[in-house]
Every structure is written in structure tokens, then in C-alpha cells.
Amino acid sequence: MAPASSDFPEVQLHVVTGKGGTGKSTVAAGLALAHASRGKTVLLCEVEGRQGIAQMFDVSPLPYEERLLAKATEHGAGDVYALAVDAEAALLEYLSMYYRLGRAGKALDRFGVIDFATTIAPGVRDVLLTGKVYEAAQRNSRNKGARQYDAIVLDAPPTGRIAQFLNVNSELAGLARMGPIKAQADTVMTLLRSPRTAVHLVTVLEEMPVQETIDGVRELREAGLPVGGVVVNLVRPQDLDAEARAALLEGTVDESALAKALASAGIDADKALVHSLVAEGRDHAERRQLEDSQRALVEKIGVPTYELAKLAGGVDLGGLYELAESLCAQGLA
Structure with a gap:
């Protein structure tokens, strides 16, 4: 049963990162279900174009629209919606919203201008990706017909790039010192640096992932970005005393x-x-001795830590619900 309170009660945007192979996408999905089990309406986003969410939930590839993914009626009262954010589609939406370039924007896309722009200016690409997440977080009663979310879980890029990805303001400094893109980057940063956001890092009890987690926490703090907790994933059973x-x-x-x-x-x-x-x-x-030494290093980071057992049956929807229950019980959700 979920505890009465969460360790992050004021946080709306939960950013999940981790070194490749640590299971960050799985943890992000479990965290979304955990929030839904508390009766929240949740948006689970991905920005890397891998369609990892669709694979985990065994659904068709996600389009660039919010789609109902899981109803948590058996495990709570909330729902999980999913969104695969695409930089090119986000730019078209941006041009349509702020410059009313509906058909003209589509023409630019046909000529490859949008793909060219987001490729040569990766800072712009990150502004567009995070900007869509920002838009979902800022909805209120004035956004007629738009669904409002109690929690947003972002399956973000790996730890080695997370500070650069989130610190979109500084990334744009050499590209745009003024204008609408810079203004949007500034606006996005108000959310990313606020108490409404927490960046959670996923690791396993191995030397390289743990060191990358330590480095990632340091880089996030240096960038003024809010660090949440560290999730130790794929923990093996402890069969010997x-x-x-x-x-x-x-x-x-x-x-x-x-x-x-x-x-x-x-x-x-x-x-x-x-x-x-x-x-x-x-x-x-x-192996246990090595894991204990790495666990001690994780504890020295000085943030809340959570542990998830390695699923014996692999990752399927039932396994995700198991992870969600564990995350709730430990207070991450």
C-alpha cells in the first residue's frame, strides 16, 4: 500500500535520466504508473525518438499527440497518457502557434528546412523538446479543451548529456541572444529550475554507472538544476547472509x-x-562485496535513494506495476 505522503510532494515535472543500460526508461514508466496509482493524471514523455514507451507497454508506435496509455483503475484511480516528442513536429507547432505559419510551416518541412535548422543548431532542438514539456506543465483552465496533468514524467537523455539538455538557456547563448526562441528558452528555464521540477538519476551497482551518476549530480548542481533522488535499479537478491x-x-x-x-x-x-x-x-x-562498496558511494551523494529489484520475469506491464508499487512504498512517487 502506498504511504500517505511522497518525498517530493510539490514536484510536478519528474525528469528521469541514467547511463545507458541502467533501465532509466523502465524506471520512468514505473514512476508514471506510481503517480497514477495515487489518483493522478500523468503524462509520460520521451524525447529520444526510440519509441521505448510503446515497446514497454506493447502498443503501436506513438504519434506526436497525447494518447491514453494505461488506466490504473485496478491499481488506483489515475491514468497515464504518453507523448513521443518530435523536434520537427514541435517546431511546426511552434511556428503555427506563434507565427501562424500553418501551411507555410508544412512547406518548410517538405523542403527539409526544419530538419536542417534543428540539426545545425542542437540548442534549438532541445528548446523545442523541453518547450513541449513546459507547455504541458503550464496548462490551466484558460487552455480550453487541453488536458491538465497532475504529474509529468520525462524519459530524458542519458546522464552524460542531461545537464546540457536541460540547461537550454546557456546552450542558446552563442546562437540567439534575443528573439522568440531565446525568450522561450528563458521561460522554460523558470520551470526547470523551480521547486516544481526534480531530476532523478537511475544507476546500477557497478563502478561506471555509479561514477557517472556522481558526475551527473555535480553537473546538475553546478547548472542550478534541482536534483531529486537516485534510483538503484536491477538489484539482485541477497541469498547469503x-x-x-x-x-x-x-x-x-x-x-x-x-x-x-x-x-x-x-x-x-x-x-x-x-x-x-x-x-x-x-x-x-x-559480487555482493562490490555492490556494497558502490552502494556506499551512492549514499555519499547526499540525496534520497531508492532500490528496485531485478524483475525475475523481465519487464512487461505486470512488472512495471511491481516497480510502481515499490516506488510508491519507498516514497519516490
Whole structure:
């Protein structure tokens, strides 16, 4: 059952990042479902063009429109909508909204002008991507017919690029010191640097992802961007207690006692099998020792940490609901 309160009760925009392979997209999807289980209307966004959301929820590729993805009626009262933000489509929408270039904007797209502009000016591309998220977060009763969201979860670029992606204002400094694009970047930054936003980082208990997480937190803080929590994903089950692990690491396992225990369980264990089991146990103990050292480094970052178990059955909709329940129970949602 979800706790009465969240660690981030004032946050509307939850940005999820992480090194490739850590499962950041899975965590983002689980976090969206967790908020929905609290009765919220949630928008789950992706900006990398991978259609990862569609694959996880086993639906058709998402168009550039908000689409109902999951109704959490069995797990709460909220709903999850999804949006795959496309820079070119966002620019067309921007031109239509602010310059009324409906047909003219489409003509530019046919001639490849929009793709050219967003390719040579990546800062502009990031402004357009974050600008769409900003628009969804700023809706109110004056936006007739537009759906209002209690929470927005952004499946963002990896940790190595997250500060650059979110700090769109400084990225545009050399491209546009004034004008509408610069003005929009300034407006977006008011949200991204506000208490309404939190950037959560996903890692696993391995040296490179943990170090990248530490570096990412530092870069976010230097850019004045709000750091939320660190989610330690894919945590393996802890099958051995501290005493057993110490014996394996120190090479003091009583192999004859182990053979007798196996025999009492009806397993005919020769010396080769016992040696093999002890070797596997030692590998497990060494892995646990490494994970414990990395966990200690994560704790030193000084932000709330959350752990998600590795799903035995893999990631499907049922698994996502399991992650959502765990995130609620730990207070991230």
C-alpha cells in the first residue's frame, strides 16, 4: 500500500535520466504508473525518438499527440497518457502557434528546412523538446479543451548529456541572444529550475554507472538544476547472509559439512560438485562485496535513494506495476 505522503510532494515535472543500460526508461514508466496509482493524471514523455514507451507497454508506435496509455483503475484511480516528442513536429507547432505559419510551416518541412535548422543548431532542438514539456506543465483552465496533468514524467537523455539538455538557456547563448526562441528558452528555464521540477538519476551497482551518476549530480548542481533522488535499479537478491559471505571470501567454507547437508537433502554430491558450488558462492560473495562498496558511494551523494529489484520475469506491464508499487512504498512517487 502506498504511504500517505511522497518525498517530493510539490514536484510536478519528474525528469528521469541514467547511463545507458541502467533501465532509466523502465524506471520512468514505473514512476508514471506510481503517480497514477495515487489518483493522478500523468503524462509520460520521451524525447529520444526510440519509441521505448510503446515497446514497454506493447502498443503501436506513438504519434506526436497525447494518447491514453494505461488506466490504473485496478491499481488506483489515475491514468497515464504518453507523448513521443518530435523536434520537427514541435517546431511546426511552434511556428503555427506563434507565427501562424500553418501551411507555410508544412512547406518548410517538405523542403527539409526544419530538419536542417534543428540539426545545425542542437540548442534549438532541445528548446523545442523541453518547450513541449513546459507547455504541458503550464496548462490551466484558460487552455480550453487541453488536458491538465497532475504529474509529468520525462524519459530524458542519458546522464552524460542531461545537464546540457536541460540547461537550454546557456546552450542558446552563442546562437540567439534575443528573439522568440531565446525568450522561450528563458521561460522554460523558470520551470526547470523551480521547486516544481526534480531530476532523478537511475544507476546500477557497478563502478561506471555509479561514477557517472556522481558526475551527473555535480553537473546538475553546478547548472542550478534541482536534483531529486537516485534510483538503484536491477538489484539482485541477497541469498547469503554476512557470515556465509565472509566464509566464502576468506576460503574457510567447510566443504565436508556442505557435502553432508547436500546428502541429507537427497543430492549425491561428489567433490567436483562441492568445489563448483563453493566457487559459485565465492563469485556471488565477491559480487555482493562490490555492490556494497558502490552502494556506499551512492549514499555519499547526499540525496534520497531508492532500490528496485531485478524483475525475475523481465519487464512487461505486470512488472512495471511491481516497480510502481515499490516506488510508491519507498516514497519516490
